[in-house]
Amino acid sequence: MNRKILFLVVVVLTSMTLISGCGFKDIDKRGFVVAVGVDGTKNKKKPYRLTLKLAVPTGTFKQSPKPTYAYLSIESATLAEGIRILKTHTDKELDFAHAKVIVLGESILERDMKETFDIFLRRRDFQGIAWIAVGEPSAEGILKTNPTTDLPGSNALFNIFSNEGTESAYIVTTYLYDFSRRLFEAGLDPILPIIRTTEKTNEYRTNQAIVFKDDKKQLKLNTEDTKFYNILSENETKADIEVSKKELLFAIAANNIKVNYKILTPANKQPVLKMNIDIQGIVEESTERVTPEKLKDYSRDASEVAQKRFTHFLKLLQENEVDPLGFGLRYKATRLHNRDTEAEWQRIYPQLKFDVNAKVKVKSPGVIE
Amino acid sequence: MNRYFYYLLAVNMVAHIITSVPMVLFEARKGGAIVSMILSLILGTIMIYWITKIFTCFPGKGYPELLKEYTSKWISFPLLLSTALVWFTAGLITVITYSALLRRFLTPEMPLMGIISMIVLFVSFGILMNSRSVLYTVEIVALLSIPFTIFIFIKMYLDKGMNWDFVREAMMYIGNMPDYPSFSASLYVILGPANLIIFNRVFTDKQKMTWKQLLIIGITGAFALFTSYFIPIGFQGFQHINHLVHPWFLTADSIRMKFGFIERVLFIFALVNLAVSFLSILVHWHVTTELLKNIIWFKKFQWKGYNLTPLVFVVLFWIGSLVIIPYLTEPQLHTYTEYALNFLSPYVLVILFSLLWIKKRARA
Amino acid sequence: MQRSTKATETIRWITKQLKPNTDFVEKNMKIERKEATLLFIKTVVDGDQLQKLVIKPFFEMDSETHYEAYLQSLPSQQEITTKEKLIIELTKGSVIIVIRGQLIMLDVKKVNTNNVLEAAIETTTQGPQYAFSEDIQTNINLVRQRYHEPTLTVEIFEVGAKSHQALALMYDRETVSQEVLNKVRKNLKELKEPIIQSTVELKRVMSKKKYTLFPKMMVTERTDRVVYNLSGGKVVILLDGDPFAIIAPCVFFDFLSAMDDNYYPYFVVKFLKGIRYLGMFFSLVLPGLYVAISSYNPEIFRVQLALSVAGSRVGIPYPSFIEVLFMLLIMELLIEASVRLPKVISGTATTVGGLILGTAATEAALVSNIMIIIVSAVAISNFAIPINEMNTAVRVMKFVLLFIATISGIAGLTLGLIGLVMYLTHLNSFGEPYLKVFIQKKANENEGI
Incomplete structure (x- = not known):
């Protein structure tokens, strides 16, 4: 009996070591890629420059108060080939399951995005909730920047997008799945945030965005326009509005923004996009004393300003024939499908008139009058 | 009806989303997917109502017993055999799809054979249990996993990434004529109670089937179908969704939990679905074994007082899955499941008609 | 006189059977016209009771008939069936009285184990404090x-x-x-x-x-x-x-109920029960989960957690499942040792084992910090199961799940848990299903299935 049990234990242990050969790989033998950067090169044979940022696991926090990263870079014909070769550059098994940020260098934006991006959609281990961004001047430069506020166990790049760290109306967040659907669907154009860094500063600046249309057309949104995009897409319900009127200069912190719009196509008339924007906020800064009676004036002034700026932003999009807010999609979504729906929209968008009705309501002067 | 009836219903409603059912619907998204869904919902509910109603007239009796009692052997034998085959295929579809999914998302390095044997090993134990224990298992696992599923569904509905404009765009195709594959596929979603053909054996008390219960079936069925069709569209877009091989898994990978040990909902979804799919396989193959027991029974095939005939069936299941699955490529797998789905759901009509006939004879 | 010859025969037989025992006593009592014989085993009868109930009345009664009637009326009188039975009863502490050719058996057992003990294993904070005795x-x-x-x-x-x-x-x-x-x-x-x-x-x-x-x-x-x-x-x-x-x-759920559940307020009980089920789940799953996640699916954790697990494993020379197995075995040994040790020393053993060994093992990079946390969480949560036998069953079961997780990762672990559920529903205890959810009221629950 005892011998039987002994035999069983031996069998179990050996089978454990034998069977665990397949797929069993300890966590410390894996190299976790936390960010992937793709740049373009001038070399025709090897058009891609792939950069991987690996987190090097360190013991306790006490032993290493700064996170340590390793970088791998290579130029290759395809990204898949690059990954294969990079595997020989390291002792660890590359694990892309934690690659939460994919940065595209400026130099690659002119190429066919669908082609460049294919591997990230096709491979199983890139997560659908990875963040995509454009890096200026290059993806490699972004990856190799380590801000001083970076702590072990938290990556500064993640904190920018995750809403766990900083939250700002100037940061556009685009997930991988969102990017892919915008890339392939008509009537909703891809938009990516731009991360900038300089040699000297050693920090990230993420307050611009770029909109794509087809392969060639692009529109860079400046800081202010990026904010308008965030407000109108309802990604951000907190923003600020600066108003200057003669001597008076005040800023409103909006904390509740609601946007809805309709596309009206009355027969024989110019098509109209009717947009209602409801903003509630409080005064954050002002050059004069804000008495309760003045709140109404403030609301009116702010409304006027907002209306003007939003209309201007929408016209900017229209002139450049880009559609990151999904007007085309809304058009298709509100009309019973027929064969010409797509073509109709192509015709309508350039001559669309924007009827923006922004209503700002200032609720309080803040803590002081 | 007994609460176990609803578990059978729920298992199919959740388990179908990993099979090819949503993909069949997405193929027909620019055609008559929506109308087919509505039609199948109505017809399916009526069919289920009818079947259940007939079974309530014969408490404690399964389909094989009824066939034996009221028909001749020449009719019951082919009917039982074909039913067993249909149910086996239904189970096999889930085994195939889930093992492919496991290989893609959870255990990419493990050989396919290993994955299949792992699933089938546990299922083999389950299908040999008595029907009562199967129902208890179904209840416990369902009670543990379905709340998670509903949590994930709700999280998806409320997520910012869910773009309702895509859903509306899909809705704009409501005017098209229904087509057969999507009708048959969406019928599969609410056909869970068809498992009563065996499990009615343990419902020994007189059950009631009222319009209230019919309403529950209809509403949950509508919710399940609506969810499985529109959520992926809301996340992945409308025009190109048929390019995705695992639309539901990619959709689950599109939402994130900001706080918690696990950030990617995909893994919770995969594990919960593993549990529910397992139940689906368990239920279908248990029914198959019980049906086969009524056709083939070796009286002399005994060892220490146990009859070993069910083991023969289990061996057949093993051979079936281990031979068929590695042989297929993924696109083939999808095509064949589509054929199977085209055939499976209407087969319930055959059962329904035979039951109606039995009822008529019973009354006479 | 048929009766008396049979009685003497029985007595002779009994004497022969028990003679080798030095504590076997056969005593004749005789005064005036009264006569009786007592047979008993000295070490198991209560001498005081024997004196009070049997011997003293014998000398006070008027006649044998009176005495017999008196004996017959005693509540501790036992029925006599067979000879063998008589001997067994004698060894248990009965006395046989032969009077007028008739046998009467009385129970005058001396019991030293009838003091009621304090509950030691299933203690409650508020509730009856005394348990059973050994009698x-x-x-x-x-x-x-x-x-x-x-x-x-x-x-x-x-x-x-x-x-x-x-x-x-x-x-x-x-x-x-x-x-x-x-x-x-x-x-x-x-x-x-x-x-x-x-x-x-x-x-x-x-x-x-x-x-x-x-x-x-x-x-x-x-x-x-x-x-x-x-x-x-x-x-x-x-x-x-x-x-x-x-x-x-x-059934299964009985083993997770403590008597306190009947004494505390509703929400407290629900909370305590929840904690207990959670404890059982943790102690079953955690070791397997650690192996599955750290060696098969590190992508499940959020990135920060994965990195800190990886960091804590830096420098550990063997795969995760050996690490877990090693620590679990040490823990089981510790538990086993502290059960066997005298109460005075067991405190020291746990301190030495738990604190010193744990710290030293991490310092020496033989096991990771996180592993120590997991093992102690497993040990603690295991003791939240109120009934000792379920407790030990879970202790064994976790090794099975660990094994499954080692060969097939998180998917295998999930299937293993379902397998466990299937096994439990498959069992029955005297015809009652061992694991079954009770949701409806009892009457409805038994309806049909």
């Missing part, structure tokens, strides 16, 4: 004192081909399930064991199957639990010489 009479008395229902029935059996212990089967006639009762009776009658020393052993031999893991009958020392279960229609078995009772049939 069956006292124990039956304890139960009867708490359950004044005329339908309470006590059947006395005898078990052990050599030890001839008394065994009491108690149940409430009204609520008990006849099917279960018959099964238990049949089971008890079929026992062939020569000696049954303890209730736990009785439980083991009753279950018959050789390879078992999960308990199907509950062994308890709490009188309130026994009474609670009696009223719920269960069968209770008491064995002489053991301060534990067996409750049958018992």
Whole structure:
């Protein structure tokens, strides 16, 4: 009996070591890629420059108060080939399951995005909730920047997008799945945030965005326009509005923004996009004393300003024939499908008139009058 | 009806989303997917109502017993055999799809054979249990996993990434004529109670089937179908969704939990679905074994007082899955499941008609 | 005089059987015209009682007839069936009185084990503090004192081909399930064991199957639990010489209920129960989960967590499952050692084992910090299971799940858990399904299925 049990234990242990050969790989033998950067090169044979940022696991926090990263870079014909070769550059098994940020260098934006991006959609281990961004001047430069506020166990790049760290109306967040659907669907154009860094500063600046249309057309949104995009897409319900009127200069912190719009196509008339924007906020800064009676004036002034700026932003999009807010999609979504729906929209968008009705309501002067 | 009836219903409603059912619907998204869904919902509910109603007239009796009692052997034998085959295929579809999914998302390095044997090993134990224990298992696992599923569904509905404009765009195709594959596929979603053909054996008390219960079936069925069709569209877009091989898994990978040990909902979804799919396989193959027991029974095939005939069936299941699955490529797998789905759901009509006939004879 | 010759014959036989014992006493009492013989074993009878009940009245009574009538009226008189039975009773502490050619047997047992003990294993903070004694009479008395229902029935059996212990089967006639009762009776009658020393052993031999893991009958020392279960229609078995009772049939959920659950407010109880189930789940799953996640699917964790797990494993020379197995075995040894050690030393053992070994092992980079946390979480949460036998079953079961997780990762672990559920629903305890959810009211629950 005892011998039987002994035999069983031996069998179990050996089978454990034998069977665990397949797929069993300890966590410390894996190299976790936390960010992937793709740049373009001038070399025709090897058009891609792939950069991987690996987190090097360190013991306790006490032993290493700064996170340590390793970088791998290579130029290759395809990204898949690059990954294969990079595997020989390291002792660890590359694990892309934690690659939460994919940065595209400026130099690659002119190429066919669908082609460049294919591997990230096709491979199983890139997560659908990875963040995509454009890096200026290059993806490699972004990856190799380590801000001083970076702590072990938290990556500064993640904190920018995750809403766990900083939250700002100037940061556009685009997930991988969102990017892919915008890339392939008509009537909703891809938009990516731009991360900038300089040699000297050693920090990230993420307050611009770029909109794509087809392969060639692009529109860079400046800081202010990026904010308008965030407000109108309802990604951000907190923003600020600066108003200057003669001597008076005040800023409103909006904390509740609601946007809805309709596309009206009355027969024989110019098509109209009717947009209602409801903003509630409080005064954050002002050059004069804000008495309760003045709140109404403030609301009116702010409304006027907002209306003007939003209309201007929408016209900017229209002139450049880009559609990151999904007007085309809304058009298709509100009309019973027929064969010409797509073509109709192509015709309508350039001559669309924007009827923006922004209503700002200032609720309080803040803590002081 | 007994609460176990609803578990059978729920298992199919959740388990179908990993099979090819949503993909069949997405193929027909620019055609008559929506109308087919509505039609199948109505017809399916009526069919289920009818079947259940007939079974309530014969408490404690399964389909094989009824066939034996009221028909001749020449009719019951082919009917039982074909039913067993249909149910086996239904189970096999889930085994195939889930093992492919496991290989893609959870255990990419493990050989396919290993994955299949792992699933089938546990299922083999389950299908040999008595029907009562199967129902208890179904209840416990369902009670543990379905709340998670509903949590994930709700999280998806409320997520910012869910773009309702895509859903509306899909809705704009409501005017098209229904087509057969999507009708048959969406019928599969609410056909869970068809498992009563065996499990009615343990419902020994007189059950009631009222319009209230019919309403529950209809509403949950509508919710399940609506969810499985529109959520992926809301996340992945409308025009190109048929390019995705695992639309539901990619959709689950599109939402994130900001706080918690696990950030990617995909893994919770995969594990919960593993549990529910397992139940689906368990239920279908248990029914198959019980049906086969009524056709083939070796009286002399005994060892220490146990009859070993069910083991023969289990061996057949093993051979079936281990031979068929590695042989297929993924696109083939999808095509064949589509054929199977085209055939499976209407087969319930055959059962329904035979039951109606039995009822008529019973009354006479 | 037929009667008397038979009696003398019996006595001669008994004397012959017991003569080699030096503590066997055969005493003749004679005064005037009265005469009687006493047979007993000195070491097991209560001398005071014997003197008071038997010897003294003999000299005070007027005649043999009076004395006989007196003896017949005593409550401790026992029925005489066979010769063999007589001897067994003598060894248990009875006295045989031969008077007028007739045998009368009286129970004058000396019991040294009838003091009621304090509950030591299943303690409650607020609730009855005393448990059973080691004497069956006292124990039956304890139960009867708490359950004044005329339908309470006590059947006395005898078990052990050599030890001839008394065994009491108690149940409430009204609520008990006849099917279960018959099964238990049949089971008890079929026992062939020569000696049954303890209730736990009785439980083991009753279950018959050789390879078992999960308990199907509950062994308890709490009188309130026994009474609670009696009223719920269960069968209770008491064995002489053991301060534990067996409750049958018992299903899975019974083993996770503590008696406190009946005493505390509703939400407190729900919370405590939740904690207990969570504890069981953790102690089953955590070791396997650690291996599965750290070696198969590190992508499941959020990135920060994955990196800190990876960081804590830096420098550990062997794969995760050996690490887990090693630490778990140390922990099991520690538990086993502290059970066996005298209470005075066991505190030291845990300190040495737990604190010093744990710290030293991490310092030496033999195991990771996170591993130590997991192992101690497993140990602690395991003790949240109130019934000792379920506790040990879970301790063994976690190794099975660890094994499955080692060969097939997180998917295997999930399937393993489902397999466990299937196994449990497959079991039954005297015909009752072992694992089944009770949602509806009891009457509806039994409807149909």
